[in-house]
Amino acid sequence: MTDDMLNEKIKALRQIKRAAEELQHNISAIESEIKAEMEARDVEQLTTKDHTVTWKKVTSVRLDAKALKAERPEIYTRYAVTSETRRFLVS
Numbered sequence: 496m497t498d499d500m501l502n503e504k505i506k507a508l509r510q511i512k513r514a515a516e517e518l519q520h521n522i523s524a525i526e527s528e529i530k531a532e533m534e535a536r537d538v539e540q541l542t543t544k545d546h547t548v549t550w551k552k553v554t555s556v557r558l559d560a561k562a563l564k565a566e567r568p569e570i571y572t573r574y575a576v577t578s579e580t581r582r583f584l585v586s
């Protein structure tokens with residue numbers, strides 16, 4: 496692939512990402528409106544003619560790795576797992 500072809504691909508990628516950000520903004524705005532209506536009705540589930548929407552609290556327990564590392568570094572080191580990823584950036 497030539498540099499000109501790569502530049503076109505990168506340009507297309509940026510345009511699509513901008514469009515995706517705009518779509519995500521629109522999605523979030525509509526979701527917020529629906530959530531506000533559910534709060535106003537004081538319901539966790541809302542059923543319309545065509546759809547059912549559920550918005551419930553979910554409780555999860557997570558390990559505070561930063562606190563564990565500070566307070567018990569020997570335990571943190573014993574159970575810490577290293578992972579490797581690749582980051583794709585366009586500038």
